[in-house]
Amino acid sequence: MATRDIKGKTLLPVELFDELDPAPRLLMGPGPVDLYPRVLRAMSVPIQGQFDPQFTGYMNQTMALYRHVFRTTNEWTFLIDGSARAGIEACLVSLLAPGERMLVLNFGRFGHLLIEIGNRIGAEVVSIEAPWGTVFEPAAVEAAIAKHKPKVVATCQGDTSTTMLQPLAEIGPICRRHDALLYVDCTASLAGNPFETDAWQIDITSAGLQKCLSGPPGSAPITFNGRAADAINHRKHIEAGIKAPGMVEGNGPIIRSNYFDLAMLMDYWSPKRLNHHTEAASMLYAARECARVVLEEGIEAGVARHVEASAALRAGLEAMGLALYGDARHRMANVTGVYIPKEIKDGERVRGQMLEDFGIEIGTSFGPLVGKIWRIGTMGHVARMANVLRCLASFEAVLRRNGYAAPAGAGIDAAYKAYEAD
Amino acid sequence: MATRDIKGKTLLPVELFDELDPAPRLLMGPGPVDLYPRVLRAMSVPIQGQFDPQFTGYMNQTMALYRHVFRTTNEWTFLIDGSARAGIEACLVSLLAPGERMLVLNFGRFGHLLIEIGNRIGAEVVSIEAPWGTVFEPAAVEAAIAKHKPKVVATCQGDTSTTMLQPLAEIGPICRRHDALLYVDCTASLAGNPFETDAWQIDITSAGLQKCLSGPPGSAPITFNGRAADAINHRKHIEAGIKAPGMVEGNGPIIRSNYFDLAMLMDYWSPKRLNHHTEAASMLYAARECARVVLEEGIEAGVARHVEASAALRAGLEAMGLALYGDARHRMANVTGVYIPKEIKDGERVRGQMLEDFGIEIGTSFGPLVGKIWRIGTMGHVARMANVLRCLASFEAVLRRNGYAAPAGAGIDAAYKAYEAD
Numbered sequence: 111m112a113t114r115d116i117k118g119k120t121l122l123p124v125e126l127f128d129e130l131d132p133a134p135r136l137l138m139g140p141g142p143v144d145l146y147p148r149v150l151r152a153m154s155v156p157i158q159g160q161f162d163p164q165f166t167g168y169m170n171q172t173m174a175l176y177r178h179v180f181r182t183t184n185e186w187t188f189l190i191d192g193s194a195r196a197g198i199e200a201c202l203v204s205l206l207a208p209g210e211r212m213l214v215l216n217f218g219r220f221g222h223l224l225i226e227i228g229n230r231i232g233a234e235v236v237s238i239e240a241p242w243g244t245v246f247e248p249a250a251v252e253a254a255i256a257k258h259k260p261k262v263v264a265t266c267q268g269d270t271s272t273t274m275l276q277p278l279a280e281i282g283p284i285c286r287r288h289d290a291l292l293y294v295d296c297t298a299s300l301a302g303n304p305f306e307t308d309a310w311q312i313d314i315t316s317a318g319l320q321k322c323l324s325g326p327p328g329s330a331p332i333t334f335n336g337r338a339a340d341a342i343n344h345r346k347h348i349e350a351g352i353k354a355p356g357m358v359e360g361n362g363p364i365i366r367s368n369y370f371d372l373a374m375l376m377d378y379w380s381p382k383r384l385n386h387h388t389e390a391a392s393m394l395y396a397a398r399e400c401a402r403v404v405l406e407e408g409i410e411a412g413v414a415r416h417v418e419a420s421a422a423l424r425a426g427l428e429a430m431g432l433a434l435y436g437d438a439r440h441r442m443a444n445v446t447g448v449y450i451p452k453e454i455k456d457g458e459r460v461r462g463q464m465l466e467d468f469g470i471e472i473g474t475s476f477g478p479l480v481g482k483i484w485r486i487g488t489m490g491h492v493a494r495m496a497n498v499l500r501c502l503a504s505f506e507a508v509l510r511r512n513g514y515a516a517p518a519g520a521g522i523d524a525a526y527k528a529y530e531a532d
Numbered sequence: 533m534a535t536r537d538i539k540g541k542t543l544l545p546v547e548l549f550d551e552l553d554p555a556p557r558l559l560m561g562p563g564p565v566d567l568y569p570r571v572l573r574a575m576s577v578p579i580q581g582q583f584d585p586q587f588t589g590y591m592n593q594t595m596a597l598y599r600h601v602f603r604t605t606n607e608w609t610f611l612i613d614g615s616a617r618a619g620i621e622a623c624l625v626s627l628l629a630p631g632e633r634m635l636v637l638n639f640g641r642f643g644h645l646l647i648e649i650g651n652r653i654g655a656e657v658v659s660i661e662a663p664w665g666t667v668f669e670p671a672a673v674e675a676a677i678a679k680h681k682p683k684v685v686a687t688c689q690g691d692t693s694t695t696m697l698q699p700l701a702e703i704g705p706i707c708r709r710h711d712a713l714l715y716v717d718c719t720a721s722l723a724g725n726p727f728e729t730d731a732w733q734i735d736i737t738s739a740g741l742q743k744c745l746s747g748p749p750g751s752a753p754i755t756f757n758g759r760a761a762d763a764i765n766h767r768k769h770i771e772a773g774i775k776a777p778g779m780v781e782g783n784g785p786i787i788r789s790n791y792f793d794l795a796m797l798m799d800y801w802s803p804k805r806l807n808h809h810t811e812a813a814s815m816l817y818a819a820r821e822c823a824r825v826v827l828e829e830g831i832e833a834g835v836a837r838h839v840e841a842s843a844a845l846r847a848g849l850e851a852m853g854l855a856l857y858g859d860a861r862h863r864m865a866n867v868t869g870v871y872i873p874k875e876i877k878d879g880e881r882v883r884g885q886m887l888e889d890f891g892i893e894i895g896t897s898f899g900p901l902v903g904k905i906w907r908i909g910t911m912g913h914v915a916r917m918a919n920v921l922r923c924l925a926s927f928e929a930v931l932r933r934n935g936y937a938a939p940a941g942a943g944i945d946a947a948y949k950a951y952e953a954d
Contacts, residue, residue, distance in 0.1 A: 124600050124827055125596065126597075126827060127593045127596075127597070127820075130574055130577050130590070130817055130820070130821070132577065132579075132586055132587070133580075133586055134578065135580050137580070137581055139581055142579060142581065142582065142810060142813065145578065145579060145814075150575075150577075150578065150814075151576055152552055153575035153576055153814055154572045154573055154575055154576040155552050155554065156554065156556065156566065156572065157554075157564060157567060157748060157749075158554050158555075158557050158559070158893075159557065159561055159564065159893045160564065162557065162887070162893065164554055164555060165554070168552070168554075171549045174549075175548075175549070178546050191614050191618070191749075191750050192613050192614040192618060192809075192812075193791075193809040193810050193811075193812060194809075194810065195790065195791055195809045196613070196614060196618075196791050196809070199789065199790060222771065222772045223771065223790070226771045226772055227790045229786075230786065230787070230789060230790050231788060231789075232788070318810070320810060326579060326812060326813060326814040327582075327613075327809075327810040327811065327812050327813060328613050328750065328811075328812025328814065328815050349645065349648045350644045350647065350648055352898070352899075364651075364652060365652070366653060366654070366788060367621065367625075367652060367653075368617065368621060368645070368648055368652050369617055369618050369621045369792075370791075371652075385898075386617075387615040387616070387617045387618070387749075388563070388564060388615050388616065388740070388742060388749040389615075389749065389750075390614075390615060390748060390750025390751075390815075391564065391748060391749060391750075392567075392572075392575055392750065392814075392815075392818070393748070393750050393812075393814075393815065395552055398549075398552070399552070402548050402549070405548060406548055465584070471580075471581045471584065476774070476807075477774075
C-alpha cells in the first residue's frame, strides 16, 4: 500500500504499524509514573463541545477540585494545555515583560530551566545557587531579594534532579515584605509533599499531572492570587479577531505569547468564556479524575503514604549497603537518589536490566550527577508497599548480576520493618 | 468533608462531584468533533517512560504516520503538546525573530489569529485582506509578496469562521520565487480536503487532531522541510541545564520561547533524544491512532467521504429553502455556513434546541457573521450519511418550532438523492 501525491508521484509506502500494545511497566523513575486506572478510563469518555454547558460545568468542577489540591481559595485555578514546562512558561511570560527582573533560587536542573525560560522571554534574570543536594536558608534568600529587588522570585519546591525539597513557609512572607511576587514550580512535589499555596503566601504556582497526581503528562494545573492577577491584567490585550466594545484592556507591555497569555485564559475560564484555544477535553477529564482520586484519599493521607513508601525504600537501600544522595533533612518524599556503588561499572546497564528483566523503570541523572546516582521514584499511585518491595527485590538481583553483592534479603526485610514500625 | 491548611484553618468544603457521565452528543459544529472509538480507547492504554525504547519507537511511528497524512517526506514531522494554536505559535516563534517581516493572507478569524501571534512575538506583520466568504487570487498574493518582501508568508488553508478554503497549489511556487518561507495552518482542513505539503512546496505547516482527524483537542501535528529547519537551526540555543561539549548552536537571535522552540524539539524527536518537555504520552497514543484510522481508509477516500457528506448536507439545506454562505467555488468540504432565515428571531435558541432536544451540536459564528449564519460541520468520523440525515431531520423540526417552515421531508430527500447520485 502506498500513497501518491496529486501529481501521481508515489510517496513512501504506507506502513500502519501494529495496534498499541506496550509492554507492562512499573514506573519508578522521577516521573512520569503509572496512571491511576480511573484516570486512564476517564480519557476514554466521549467528549463534548468546548462551550457545551455540561462541559463548561466540568471545567468549573476541575477548577474547584484543584483549589483543594493546591490548598487555596484562589479564583484563578485552571489548566494550561501542555506539559509542566508549558505551565511554567505561561506563568513567567505573563508576569515578566522584557527587562523586568526575576530572581531564581537555583538548586538543580529545573532551576536552570527557570533561568532559561526567563532569558528566553527577555527578563533580566539573576540567580543564587545552592550546591546540588542542598537547599536555601531563608536568610540567604532575603539577602538576595534585598540586593536585587526583583519583580518575581522563582523557585522549584522539589527538584527531581537533586531530590531536594526547598522549604517554602518562610519564603512567601519574605517576598511580601519586599513586594516581590513568588512563583513556585511544584510539578514534582505537589500531593506527595505538603504544599500550601495560601498559608505560605505563594502568589502563583504551576504543576503537572505526571508525578504524584498519577496522571498523564501534558496538562499543567496552575493557580494564582489577586496580586498575580493584577500584575497580569495590567498587561491584558484582547485578540483582534474577538475584540468587542466594552472589553477592558491593560496598559502594560503586551504579553509576548498568545497561547500562554494568562489574561486571556482568565476570560476563557470565567463565565465570559471568551474564545481562546480549544480546551483539551480528554486531558481535562484526566486532570479532573486525578484530583478526585487525590482528594478522596485526602491530601494529608496521600502525603503520609509517600513519606512511608520513601522511608521504606530508603531503609531497604541502606540495608543493602548503598548510600543515599543529598541533604537528609530536605529530601522529597517521592524520589530518592542513591549512589552507584564503585563495584558497578555501568549504571545504565543496571537500569536496562531493571527494565528488560523486571519491567521496572528507575531513573538516570542529569548534569554533575551523570554516572553517579540513580533516582528511584515512589510517586502517586506507585507509592505503595507492593511496589517498594518488588523494586528492592529486583534491584538486589540486578546489582548482584552486575558485581555488587548486597546481603541477601536485607533490603526487603528493612523495608518490611519500616512499614511495620508505622 | 473539608480540608484544613497547615495552620488548621478550614478551607472550602471538599466536594468530589460525580463520576464523569457526559450526555451523548453528535458534534456537528466547526470542531471539536466526536472521537473515533479506537482513538478513545488508545488513550486508556497504560503509558511508559518517555525514554523507554518501546515508547520512543511509538514516537518514531507517529512521525512516520504523519508524513503520510501531510503527504511529505520531511524528516521533521512530529507533535507539539498543546492545542492547534500551540502548533501555530511554535512554527511562527521559531521562524520569526522580533522585527522580521511576516505577510498574512487574512480571510477570516484565524487569519486575525496569525496576525495576533505575529504581533505578540514582535514580528513586523503586514497583511492583505479578503472579504469574509472569499479567498485570494495568486496574483494578489504575488503582488503583496513583491511589495513587502516578507521572510514568512502565513495563511490558513481552511478558515472555519468563513468556511472558505484557500487554494494553495500556486502559492508555494510564488513564495519560492521570492525566497519567502510559506507557513500554512491546516488545522481545520487536513484530511478532509486535499493537502499536499511537498507537491505544493509548503515549507512548514501545523494542524490539530480535533477536526477531520477525529481526535481529541490538545495535540498539534506539524511538519517542516529543510529550508524551514535551516532557518530555525540558525537560531538554535541549547538549555544551560543540558548543554554539553560538542553540541552545535546557531548564531541567529534566540527563539523567544523554550516550550515552542522547534530547534530543541528536533533534538528531542531525533535519535539524540535530548531532554526537553515530557511527551504527553496518552495524547501521542491518540495522535498515532488518528493517523492509523485516516491512513487505513486512505486520504483520497476520506476526502471523498467529506465531499460527499457536505454535498448531501448542502443539497438538503437548499431543499429546505435555506441559503448557503460564501463563495461556492471555495468552500471547505467539512464545514458549511448557512444563513439564519429572517423568520428566525434567535439563532442561538435554535442551536440550544438542537443540543437539548436532539443531542446535536451545530456552530455559532464569529465577528461580522454573528447572528447571521450557523456553521454545520461534517468532519472526520462524523462525516457519514446517518449523521447528515439525522442532522437534517432534527434541523427541520427545530426550525419549524421557531417559525420557519421548510417543506416537510425535502431536506432528507435531497440528501438521500445526493448520496444516491454518487
